[in-house]
Amino acid sequence: MKAFFGFTVLFLFSLAILDLSSGAQNQPLQKVHGIAVENIDRSVKPGDNFYLYANGDWIKRTVIPPDRAGINVFSRLSDLSNRRTQDLIQDIVKSNPPVGSSLRKVADLYNSYMDEAAIEATGLAPLRPHLDAIAAIRDQHELAHALGETLRADVDALNNTNFHTPNLFGLWVAPGFHDPDHYTAYLLQGGLVLPDREYYVSDSEHMRDLRAKYQTHVATMMKLAGFSDPDGRASRIVNLEHLIAQTHRTLAENEDIHRADNPWTRSEFAKDAPGLDWDEYFRGAGIGEITNFIVWQPEAFKGESALVASTPLETWKDWLAFHLIEAYAGVLPKSFAEARFAFFGKELSGAQQERPRWQRDVMIVNAQLGDVVGKVYAQKYFSPEAKAQAQDMVAKLIANYRKRIEALPWMNPSTKAEAEAKLSTLYVGVGYPESWQDYSNYDVKPGDIFGNMWRGSFSRYERETARLGKTVNRREWSMTPQTVNAVNLPLQNALNFPAAILQPPFYDPKAPPAVNYGAIGSIMGHEISHTFDTEGSTFDAKGGLRNWWTPDDLKHFESATAALAAQYSTYKPFPDLSVNGKQTLAEDIADLAGITAAYDGFHATLAGKTAPLQDGFTGDQQFFIAFGQNWGSKVREPALRQQVLTDPHAPAQYRAETVRNVDAWYKAFDVKPGEALYLPPNERVVIW
Numbered sequence: 001m002k003a004f005f006g007f008t009v010l011f012l013f014s015l016a017i018l019d020l021s022s023g024a025q026n027q028p029l030q031k032v033h034g035i036a037v038e039n040i041d042r043s044v045k046p047g048d049n050f051y052l053y054a055n056g057d058w059i060k061r062t063v064i065p066p067d068r069a070g071i072n073v074f075s076r077l078s079d080l081s082n083r084r085t086q087d088l089i090q091d092i093v094k095s096n097p098p099v100g101s102s103l104r105k106v107a108d109l110y111n112s113y114m115d116e117a118a119i120e121a122t123g124l125a126p127l128r129p130h131l132d133a134i135a136a137i138r139d140q141h142e143l144a145h146a147l148g149e150t151l152r153a154d155v156d157a158l159n160n161t162n163f164h165t166p167n168l169f170g171l172w173v174a175p176g177f178h179d180p181d182h183y184t185a186y187l188l189q190g191g192l193v194l195p196d197r198e199y200y201v202s203d204s205e206h207m208r209d210l211r212a213k214y215q216t217h218v219a220t221m222m223k224l225a226g227f228s229d230p231d232g233r234a235s236r237i238v239n240l241e242h243l244i245a246q247t248h249r250t251l252a253e254n255e256d257i258h259r260a261d262n263p264w265t266r267s268e269f270a271k272d273a274p275g276l277d278w279d280e281y282f283r284g285a286g287i288g289e290i291t292n293f294i295v296w297q298p299e300a301f302k303g304e305s306a307l308v309a310s311t312p313l314e315t316w317k318d319w320l321a322f323h324l325i326e327a328y329a330g331v332l333p334k335s336f337a338e339a340r341f342a343f344f345g346k347e348l349s350g351a352q353q354e355r356p357r358w359q360r361d362v363m364i365v366n367a368q369l370g371d372v373v374g375k376v377y378a379q380k381y382f383s384p385e386a387k388a389q390a391q392d393m394v395a396k397l398i399a400n401y402r403k404r405i406e407a408l409p410w411m412n413p414s415t416k417a418e419a420e421a422k423l424s425t426l427y428v429g430v431g432y433p434e435s436w437q438d439y440s441n442y443d444v445k446p447g448d449i450f451g452n453m454w455r456g457s458f459s460r461y462e463r464e465t466a467r468l469g470k471t472v473n474r475r476e477w478s479m480t481p482q483t484v485n486a487v488n489l490p491l492q493n494a495l496n497f498p499a500a501i502l503q504p505p506f507y508d509p510k511a512p513p514a515v516n517y518g519a520i521g522s523i524m525g526h527e528i529s530h531t532f533d534t535e536g537s538t539f540d541a542k543g544g545l546r547n548w549w550t551p552d553d554l555k556h557f558e559s560a561t562a563a564l565a566a567q568y569s570t571y572k573p574f575p576d577l578s579v580n581g582k583q584t585l586a587e588d589i590a591d592l593a594g595i596t597a598a599y600d601g602f603h604a605t606l607a608g609k610t611a612p613l614q615d616g617f618t619g620d621q622q623f624f625i626a627f628g629q630n631w632g633s634k635v636r637e638p639a640l641r642q643q644v645l646t647d648p649h650a651p652a653q654y655r656a657e658t659v660r661n662v663d664a665w666y667k668a669f670d671v672k673p674g675e676a677l678y679l680p681p682n683e684r685v686v687i688w
């Protein structure tokens with residue numbers, strides 16, 4: 001489950017943490033094959049702050065560009081990937097592909113967003129019919145229908161971990177908890193525009209201040225769209241969102257699979273969550289015939305449904321109108337896009353200016369037609385040799401993982417057999433998928449960016465709902481090849497390593513094994529071990545939700561993971577904000593298990609010999625520094641605060657510092673008691 005690197009782009013036009021500082025062209029980031037010695041800060045003791053030791057000099061000389069909330073290794077590679085994708089799109093545009101082809105769709109979609117003059121000239125016209133339809137809602141029945149019409153396949157509980165939708169609810173189509181061979185409808189809480197319930201309910205001064213600014217922003221948008229009494233409407237909209245937020249589960253609660261396992265039949269909605277006219281809601285959503293769902297957060301469905309009945313109709317209509325305007329502000333005239341950026345870009349992430357238009361356009365094409373460009377990308381930038389080498393590395397890591405499990409002294413043979421069954425059926429996708437997404441139901445029109453975005457999200461919804469009840473394709477991917485990330489798909493028992501992460505500095509066929517295992521090896525190990533984190537360990541080899549642990553083994557696992565959660569909860573990025581070790585636990589387990597598996601993998605390549613020194617560093621030192629350098633980053637305060645609250649991953653520094661749990665790290669850097677990261681051997685957490 002879960003992508004390797006989080007901080008999902010909640011706000012397409014403002015929030016991505018990406019870097020444009022290097023000015024590099026279409027070239028790989030790194031020319032040296034090995035650790036980046038020039039990034040090390042030798043004035044810092046590794047045992048005091050390993051993150052700063054590995055990255056300090058890079059941090060000192062790096063300035064966050066004004067259009068970014070922060071920068072890191074992932075964002076620098078994403079920039080490279082975006083530039084390449086942009087070049088591919090330009091080539092597609094120039095080739096004038098035949099009308100109706102998927103390449104034509106790419107060209108028309110891209111051009112429709114670049115044509116700013118047309119967007120200004122069209123004004124609010126494309127939005128008008130939708131606003132008129134909202135204004136015409138006369139009663140609860142019609143409101144339920146309209147709310148149903150907003151349902152989209154825009155959340156993802158376990159793969160890319162996205163629990164956020166501004167619509168009342170969100171749909172996730174995935175293999176069933178108890179029927180992993182068939183696609184099932186999962187329904188998730190929604191209704192908030194701000195990133196998480198914490199933004200509404202937290203009493204901190206920082207959040208109170210943000211809420212006041214948010215309400216001003218809502219009023220600005222309503223005013224721009226021509227509504228009377230924008231301040232009054234904004235106050236009622238924000239108040240309704242506050243009430244919705246109070247019904248929501250926290251992110252840490254959302255990650256508890258057992259609490260999410262709530263099968264509801266259609267009749268149970270009216271019985272257990274009265275208020276909303278559910279028949280009309282599902283009719284509006286176009287899925288009136290679906291009879292079985294899994295409801296992730298029953299109390300939110302109960303609470304939100306009750307709010308539909310108890311809150312005045314006019315307030316819901318304003319809420320619908322505002323959510324619509326906000327969702328499409330980025331493709332409306334400049335005044336809307338700028339107002340949106342002023343709040344979501346500046347206030348919520350700290351970026352000072354919008355990213356160049358072409359970059360936002362590449363993100364649009366990736367979001368709507370990602371596989372069309374991805375197929376071309378994979379052909380051009382991922383060789384069969386690179387694929388074979390990466391596959392070989394994953395296979396070695398899985399073999400080492402298996403050995404580790406076999407050797408675990410605390411685990412019973414029956415649990416070991418189940419764990420090994422998971423490893424032996426694990427599907428590992430490397431580079432690009434075996435089959436590509438079919439976008440034939442997506443109608444792209446030249447010069448109609450609003451309509452293209454609208455139809456894009458709707459065609460995705462139609463593709464997803466059409467799969468309900470059908471047989472699961474376990475080899476299907478959830479990331480495009482041009483994505484700099486990796487992911488474990490627990491319900492498919494599968495891993496995806498896209499082409500764009502399999503390049504320097506993460507993976508360099510010319511670098512020493514110490515460095516490749518420290519960098520990409522720990523990422524591969526991380527994804528493999530998600531199979532056995534707090535969430536992954538609840539699914540069996542077929543992806544079914546089943547407890548396959550003996551009580552003793554489960555007890556041991558839970559006490560070891562509780563110790564890791566406690567360790568992370570001591571980290572405080574700000575005096576008023578701590579890391580929530582429970583919220584980040586699954587990722588923290590994966591990081592720790594990942595580096596452990598990678599370390600074994602590195603040593604297996606040595607076959608008892610000593611690794612050659614490079615720049616005076618031993619093999620083990622290179623391994624740990626390469627791992628630490630995965631995490632070099634610089635983030636603006638609002639974005640880092642947002643990450644702590646909404647990301648299942650801990651901030652980069654603490655991910656790097658999990659080395660303090662690994663015995664070999666102490667030896668490699670001669671770390672002694674009294675140094676800040678030092679843990680006595682009995683406090684080092686060992687899970688796998």
Ligand SMILES: [Zn+2]
Pocket residue numbers: 001002003004005526527530587590
């Ligand atoms: Zn992960």
